[in-house]
Amino acid sequence: MPLGIDKSDFLQEKNKKLERDLRTKDERIVALETENAMLYLKLAQMRSSLQCSREEVSGLQSQYDSETKFRQNVIESALKFKQELESIKRKLAALQRVAVDLPIQFQNDIKHANSVVQRHRHLFVSQTSSLSTMQEQLSQLQGSLQDITEQHAKEKKRRQELHNVLMELRGNIRVHCRVRPLMDFDCGGEDTKMLGSSGTKSEVVVHYMDDENVCVRTTKHNKVFEYERVYSPDESQEFVFDEVQPMMTSLLDGYNICIMAYGQTGSGKTHTMLGSHKNEDYHLRMEPHKDEGVIPRAARELFRLISEKPEGTISVEVSVVEIYNNDIRDLLSGDPSAKHDVITGADGSLSIPTLTSSPRTIELRKQLVQKKVDKIQDVMSFVQYGLRMRRESATMVHEHSSRSHLVVTLTVNSQAPNFLSKPATPSPAPDVPESFKHMLIQTQSPAGGRDRRGRSLSLMTTASFESPPQSPIVPSTPAVIRTKLQLVDLAGSECVGMSGVTGVALREASNINKSLSALADVLGALAEHRPHVPYRNSRLTHFLQDSIGGDAKLLVLLCVAPAQRYITETTQCLGFGQRARQVQRGPTKRRLPSSAEKVGGFGKASFR
Secondary structure (H helix, E strand, O other), X not given: OOOOOOHHHHHHHHHHHHHHHHHHHHHHHHHHHHHHHHHHHHHHHHHHHHHHHHHHHHHHHHHHHHHHHHHHHHHHHXXXXXXXXXXHHHHHXXXXXXXXXXXXXXXHHHHHHHHHHHHHHHHHHHHHHHHHHHHHHHHHHHHHHHHHHHHHHHHHHHHHHHHHHHHHHHOOOEEEEEEOOOOHHHXXXXXXXXXXXXXXXXXXXXXXXXXXXXXXXXXXXXXXXXXXXXXXXOOOHHXXXXXXXXXXXXXXXXXXXXXXXXXXXXXXXHHHHOOOOOOOOOOOOOOOOOOOOHHHXXXXXXXXXXXXXXXXXXXXXXXXXEEEOOEEEEOOOOOXXXXXXXXXXXXXXXXXXXXXXXXXXXXXXXXXXXXXXXXXXXXXXXHHHHHHHOOXXXXXXXXXXXXXXXXXXXXXXXXXXXXXXXXXXXXXXXXXXXXXXXXXXXXXOOOOEEOOOOOEEOOEEEOOOOOOOOOOEEOOEOOEEEEEEEEEEOOOEOOHHHHOOOOHHHHHHHHHHHHHHHHHHHHHHHHOOOOOOOHHHOHHHHHOHHHHHOXXXXXXXXXXXXXXXXXXXXXXXXXXXXXXXXXXXXXXXXXXXXXXXXXXXXXXXXXX
């Protein structure tokens, strides 16, 4: 640059130019950036439009595929329908050909049917007379069958009645058998789902055959036992008592009655005699219950029969006794653990003078004080109280195993005709030594008291033997006929290995088995007419001596379980019933008051 030129102006001008260029470029950059942003925005919009277009194309493609598939299906269906149409056309053509031939075939069939009808008409006309004859014969046969059926039922009933009369004339013991149904505890530890299955412990081996026979099926052979009556597992408590009910009439006619339940533990003896264990009151109610046993039903029937008699002529006393470990215990006394003895009277009858019986002033924990027994509720109240005192425990065989023999005795005092009463006579002063004064004598006094030891006196009154200045007049006493209804629930015989008892229960089982064995020995001796009958080998047989070998009508109810695990005890029980049936004790004797005695075979009375 030549000297003398001012460089500042030149640089300043150049600087301004550069600044203008810079601003122009900045503006261009801003414009380009704005344009670039616009392009990016437009690119995003185009991408969004492209995505929408792709989705629309995909939807259209799916719709196209669906339409194509539908069209293919339509084409296939059309082809199928076309084939079916062709088939229908062929069938229609065949039907048309058949329709053309049908009138001719129909005419031929009509001609054939007319010929058949004519032939059968002639046959029907020829057989009408024989058919009428056959109908008459059928009616006659039906009438004869009905008459024979009714006659058979009457003869069967008459045979049973004659058989019962024969049993009474012979003095035979009547034996009934009841087969209980299977229960869950019969499985003996096996699965209850297998109850009654073949090869298990609960397999049914005792089978009801008919109303007189029961069969026991064993591995070797089958044994059939015959009794006066056999009850199936389906028969109810009411049905069982219907066979027992006639004996209640005999009780009021002057005969002693004894009904005894025998069988192994868990076989249903207490259920038969009392009722279901599910009700601790044993259905103590006004109306009878379906589960009531023989004892409440017998008491109910007894009071029904008494209600038909003149009022005040019959009274009833009840006693409840258990024979536990060969000891007689009074369950109605204040001390049920006290032991009692059986006393033989002058007339050979057995009694327990210290036994508590109602109606008497007794204290039953302040519940039954001076309560007169004149209805079923009173009797069952006494029985229920006694049952609470009775020994009972659970074993491996039965949850409610009775550990004692239960004897419920209903004593009926019936007023005899007036001519049998003792007349009023002067009573001479007896010449009695001084040492025998104030002694106790037995009378028929209905009132009871206590002796000096506090024991109950059922048939005892005090008589003074001091010589009076004059002979007093003894008033006439009405004659009384005393009959007894003994209802016995025996403890069950049991196999110690099966029941699993130990200690006290083992001793109880031993005494139970001994007493039942003694009972079998007594029946064996009676059946074989041995000169000596071992009644005193057990308190059970001694206490029931009048019923077993005396003049009582005795019914033994055998209770058996049907399961295989009890086969030994069941066979023993049924064999016991067979031996009992063989006992012939002579004709049953009717009870008379103490003022009369039988003479000869005609039952005449002679007065003392």
